[in-house]
Amino acid sequence: MTKTSHRVWKYGDKVNTDVIFPGKYTYTISQDPAALARHALEDLDPSFAANARPGDVILAGRNWGNGSSREQAVTCLLAAGVHAVIAASFARIYYRNAINSGLLVIECPPVVESVETGDLIEIDLETTQIYHAGQTYEFPPLPQQVLDILDAGGIIPYLQANSIRDGE
């Protein structure tokens, strides 16, 4: 794998799942990508849904995705074409949901401080580095099983491809 290049949307600390995908839609919108994408970040940044482009990445501060366990807070970003969320830290359930839905999540506090909305960054998953404006930022390598799940596109396609444990 080589470096991939991405345009940045930058947000602050403690962005919660209610502003990423409002709770009022959770039992009427579940898998329709167009509907999910239309409401992505609705109560955080009303300009996002109309202007996001495939391959964009979100950079955010501490505790991205705190609050509800709703998976649409991940899948709405995938539906909007978001390639990855890079944050100083993630809320626990969001982190699991992201991997299980096939959204790349990277914890890398230093890069979050130096990048702004509209900047271009490059991500190299093999060397676990992010490049921006001549600077290189390291992030901790993801465990192989996590990479396998991400490669498969999430836990469901992963389980489809890998018949589940011991010949069951």
Add this chain to the structure above:
Amino acid sequence: MTMTLTEKLLTRASGHSSVKPGDIVVVEPDVVLSHDNSAAIWEIFQQLPQGQIKHPDRLAITLDHAVPPPTAKHAQNHAQIRQLVQAQGISNFYEVGRGICHQVLCEEGVVGPGLCLLGADSHSPHCGWLGAFGAGIGRSEVAALWATGELWLRVPDTIRILLTGKLRQGVTTKDLTIQLIGQLSSDGATYMAVEFAGAGISSLSPDARAVLTNMMAEMGAKNACMVPDAVTWDWLDQSLARTRPQDSEERLAYFRESALYPDADAAYALEHHIQLNEIEPMVSCPHTVDNVKALSSIEHTRVDVGFIGTCTNGRLEDIASAAEIVRGKRLQRRLVVIPASSMVLRDAVEAGHVATLLDAGATIGTPGCGPCMGNHMGVLAPGEVCISSANRNFRGRMGQRDAEIYLANPAVVAASCVAGYLVHPSEVTGGE
């Protein structure tokens, strides 16, 4: 090796002889919780090769998030869930009006001391007040869990919170949790377990204890727990006798056997001491739970509507405290009261609290989550200010991004609806 309560619980759930923080363990949860999201989980599940749910008896499905259904789409969602329940033979199914999953599963003895619950809901740590392990996960993981019966978890470090003393009149465990979340921030316990301990717990009622473990979701905790004591066993004894008279004694005996306790010299990553008598009424201000102020510093802030309910503060004690405040008074503001379960509602009717609330001008909703996450039954208008006993005040949470939500204990909510502005309960009761 010595273990915290959470380590003991994950030892049992994983079948290992011991675990330590950082270990990745595969657990077989005793209970897999889902609610109105069960139809969506079923859709995901059907993409898996298994076809059959591995342990249908371990599933527990409660219709609570939008009940009764506010739209035809919500009704269709419920209908799909009923089909799934029937086709897969799910016996732990609780219909519209029974109450909120976290409350109902405790009342019904589906979860109890020593057990492990994984739930498609972020307030799944709730059941930890009974001495259980409870953690929230997402829909896809629940689908995988339905198929395989197991899931990997990382054993978390534990924060121990030692409580001493006794809460003052008008102060509740809600105030304690709001203060704690203000101090430690919304990520103060991310990836960690919280264990409540100390002599102060014995003075806390079951209703008050559940607030502690429930609200730790707002501090990012993976799970929160405390050991069962005489108060816990009494509550279980009484609840099970009501909800499952046919086997309440066997169930209680099972819980006594499965109950777990931390080792006296277990290692905690962090420890906080809280003097209960030093706590004062606290408020989470818009738009985050950790934007915390003392009630006394923001008194007289205008409110338009109040909400008492949710898995956090919709129990009998909460409704009783509200009734006490409004007795013989006329509310200046709308107050929506939604009991956490049908059992709570029944008890509140019997105790006369519902009549007291209605006489004052409050309205009562069907047991369930109500307007907490903006589905129905009291969503806000632009510019409105809500004082709520719920657990989240994020922008848009109650259905309207241009509204403001303050979180407080139920007595403060009731008093503020009497006054029309944020106020200490003693100011409207004329007490103290």
